[in-house]
Amino acid sequence: MNNFDPFQHVKQFQHYFDHFFREDFWDKFQNLPNNSMNQLKVNLYESGYELVCAIILPGLKSKEDISIYIDENVIEVEGQMNFNLNGYRTLQEEANPGNFKRSIDLPYPIRRDRVETAYRKGVLYIHCHRLLTQNDRQQIAIQSIEDEDQ
Numbered sequence: 318m319n320n321f322d323p324f325q326h327v328k329q330f331q332h333y334f335d336h337f338f339r340e341d342f343w344d345k346f347q348n349l350p351n352n353s354m355n356q357l358k359v360n361l362y363e364s365g366y367e368l369v370c371a372i373i374l375p376g377l378k379s380k381e382d383i384s385i386y387i388d389e390n391v392i393e394v395e396g397q398m399n400f401n402l403n404g405y406r407t408l409q410e411e412a413n414p415g416n417f418k419r420s421i422d423l424p425y426p427i428r429r430d431r432v433e434t435a436y437r438k439g440v441l442y443i444h445c446h447r448l449l450t451q452n453d454r455q456q457i458a459i460q461s462i463e464d465e466d467q
């Protein structure tokens with residue numbers, strides 16, 4: 318008589334599954350970003366040759382809590398977010414205290430010498446100006462004309 322086991326493939330699958338998802342499987346994913354880490358929300362706005370980057374950043378109390386780095390096509394923001402509520406226990410935490418870092422890819426290179434920043438009502442604004450390259454032709458208007466007859 319033939320020893321037919323209808324669950325042979327299921328048992329084999331279970332063996333492979335257990336081997337693949339062994340105890341150390343999830344350790345490899347510890348350093349990947351997830352929803353529990355601080356991921357800053359960013360909006361980009363453009364008008365002509367100007368670009369404004371608006372970053373939602375609650376609780377900033379000092380300029381020293383944040384660093385902003387500018388590269389031609391990237392803005393990098395990093396710092397530390399602190400929520401000090403001594404005597405209270407946390408019931409829900411979506412904005413985690415601790416370090417954050419965010420790189421924002423820009424649609425075009427920006428001028429490093431024309432960057433202004435401001436922090437208002439929980440939003441960090443970074444105002445940039447487009448870096449004109451040789452391929453970007455821009456018409457310049459005459460600002461004043463002196464009449465020689467006067």
